[in-house]
Amino acid sequence: MAHRWLRLRRNTVLPCLLNRAATATATFASSGAVTTHLPEDQIPNSDDLRTRILSLRLPKRSATNVLHKWALQGNPIPLSQLRDISKELRRSHRFKHALEISEWMVGHEEYELTDSDYAVRIDLMTKVFGIDAAERYFEGLPLPTKTVETYTALLHSYAAAKLTEKAEELYQRIKDSNLSFDALTYNEMMTLYMSVGQFEKVPTVVEELKQQKVSPDIFTYNLWISSCAATLNIDEVRKILDEMSHDAGSNESWIRYLNLANIYVSVGHLDNATSNSLVENEKRITQSQWITYDFLIILYAGLGSKDKLDQIWNSLRMTKQKMIGRNYICIISSYLMLGHNKEVDEVIDQWKQSTTTDFDLLACKRIMAAFTDIGLAEMANNLNMVLIDRNLSQENNN
Known part of the structure; x- marks a missing residue:
């Protein structure tokens, strides 16, 4: 797909709870606090353009x-190199420099830009x-560049900011267009509805x-299942899992997901959950959110x-919210499925404490x-060995 730039964002629901834990790290890294910053006139004249740009570090330095x-x-600047440098800058949250790269690309007519290049620019703006600047830029684009990628990029911006009304208006424009959108666009709307707690709107999407004959992907199914599980409609969760198991797109990732989801529903006694229970602390996280x-x-x-498992689990633990057994069952099963027995042992220790x-x-x-x-x-035996090593296999369970 041309719009692979959005693939890392496809899931979807990393709500504010997780973002707060990541913000300090991201800010620290993007500020360049771990490196030595050189004044712009002291940047080494390396023969490597990438090195020169990455050496800037501080946002006030000019990549342009x-x-x-x-x-x-007299050095050439291939478009492919600019894209690679931009991608690296975005990964390290150096968005201002990445935007300067984008501006250079747009300002030089010798480059043949793709839909993805324009989509990246909307995201960076x-x-x-x-968002207002990104919106103005999108509306000012020539009609041929208002494509699946650029529409989806703006929709992603609205969804990330939880601007439901604007997102719904743009979504309607998308549906009224003659463009063929894939699952990613629909996933953005589902993500928005999940993030604002409008779970009932997800099945409609x-x-x-x-109806548009678009094949759902694993992210689509996860959002759909999550919306039903969040409202404790477990019968519907099981129906969706059954549908997913018969989907022609099933692969190793899908099978792992299906197995873990079924284990979570059954072992975690999701059927017995009550919709109004709360996990309490200074700020409450409803059971639906958990x-x-x-x-x-x-x-x-x-x-x-x-890496994502580690990030999410550590972020959840940093919130100091009160977890219940089901949360531990979920992460233990997940690490176990991937063969990370050391992490299984660590989570059991956390549960014990x-x-x-x-x-x-x-x-x-x-x-x-x-x-x-x-x-x-x-894998079952691996968990048993962890319990035996901890002298827990015969422990009385109260």
């Missing part, structure tokens, strides 16, 4: 000046100048997706992304039974 100097020295976070963990376990919920040996045994039932006896 570096590009201009490089060009004056949102981050650097705000799924129906619209199906379930959403759990399915986010399941999603990334399905995708095989341990929890002051808000007792360690549940029977739940661990139910996890082992569930893994065995789906033909993953080796």
